[in-house]
Amino acid sequence: DTGVSQDPRHKITKRGQNVTFRCDPISEHNRLYWYRQTLGQGPEFLTYFQNEAQLEKSRLLSDRFSAERPKGSFSTLEIQRTEQGDSAMYLCAITSDVGELFFGEGSRLTVL
Amino acid sequence: GQQLNQSPQSMFIQEGEDVSMNCTSSSIFNTWLWYKQDPGEGPVLLIALYKAGELTSNGRLTAQFGITRKDSFLNISASIPSDVGIYFCAGPTSLNYGGSQGNLIFGKGTKLSVKP
Numbered sequence: 001d002t003g004v005s006q007d008p009r010h011k012i013t014k015r016g017q018n019v020t021f022r023c024d025p026i027s028e029h030n031r032l033y034w035y036r037q038t039l040g041q042g043p044e045f046l047t048y049f050q051n052e053a054q055l056e057k058s059r060l061l062s063d064r065f066s067a068e069r070p071k072g073s074f075s076t077l078e079i080q081r082t083e084q085g086d087s088a089m090y091l092c093a094i095t096s097d098v099g100e101l102f103f104g105e106g107s108r109l110t111v112l
Numbered sequence: 113g114q115q116l117n118q119s120p121q122s123m124f125i126q127e128g129e130d131v132s133m134n135c136t137s138s139s140i141f142n143t144w145l146w147y148k149q150d151p152g153e154g155p156v157l158l159i160a161l162y163k164a165g166e167l168t169s170n171g172r173l174t175a176q177f178g179i180t181r182k183d184s185f186l187n188i189s190a191s192i193p194s195d196v197g198i199y200f201c202a203g204p205t206s207l208n209y210g211g212s213q214g215n216l217i218f219g220k221g222t223k224l225s226v227k228p
Contacts, residue, residue: 006154033214042116042200042218043155056215091154098162099204099213100145103154 003027004104006092012110013082020078021107023092032075033101034067035091036060043091043103049075082111114139116201118219124227125195131188133222135201144184145202145216146175155200159186191224198223 003026013019025032030051035043046065048056051072061067064082069075079086089106096102117136125131135144143162147155159170161177161184168175174187188195198221205217 004154031214040220042202042220043216044218045205045215048215089154093154093214095214098160099143100157100160101202101214101216102157106152106154108152 004092004094004102006090006104006107008107009105010108010110012112014112015082015084017082018078018080019082019109020076021090021092021109023075023077023104025073025094028073029094030072031095032069033093033095034075034077035093035103037089037091037106038087046077046090079109082109084111087111114205114217116203116217116219118199118201118222120222121220122223122225124225125191126227127192129191131191131195131224132185133187133199134183134185135219136183137203138182140181141184141203142181143204144175144177146173146184146186147200147202147218149198149200149221151197158199193226196224196226 005024007022032049034046037043045058046061047067049069052069064080067077089108091103091106093101093103145160146158149155159168159175164181165179166177172189176185200218200221202216202218
């Protein structure tokens with residue numbers, strides 16, 4: 001148990017629909033990360049929060065993606081007007097004091 | 113840009129065999145992390161390395177931080193069926209030093225399967 005809970009674990013949607021994923025760290029963590037992992041690849045960095053502030057965003061995060069962390073605890077990742085290329089595992093992670101990244105179980109998105 | 117190359121891409125293991133895999137980069141890294149991922153799950157951190165030349169063990173797993181700081185190795189001794197999965201190496205991107213710490217670049221993984 002890494003202390004990061006993600007919901008839903010699996011989401012199937014039709015192209016053009018909006019989807020939202022939620023990440024809940026079990027205990028307080030200043031830093032929270034979102035990664036995306038497509039089939040046959042390693043995870044790729046999407047964005048990072050320090051408390052409620054979104055401090056870094058990858059070029060992978062198109063305008064259709066938005067992430068929030070309103071109270072500095074849980075975070076949401078929304079994808080609007082989903083495309084088939086958005087099909088991937090979306091991973092949330094927290095860091096230890098020395099920068100080790102600990103991932104949640106992931107939310108798998110399938111866009112039909 | 114920075115890339116991590118993992119070798120081999122896949123390998124088959126027989127129970128009891130020792131397994132070796134490596135990760136190389138054209139850039140210098142100051143941290144190497146090794147993860148294992150089971151199907152449908154998030155990657156799980158196995159070993160973290162912080163110093164060139166460092167050799168660290170976690171049970172049957174041993175990892176080394178290469179002296180050139182451009183490579184790392186992971187060895188699994190006396191493999192068992194539950195070692196099957198995908199192993200990823202990772203390190204902080206060059207944009208990350210002094211920054212968010214958790215902005216990592218990952219290799220494409222080495223997939224371990226059971227020999228038929």
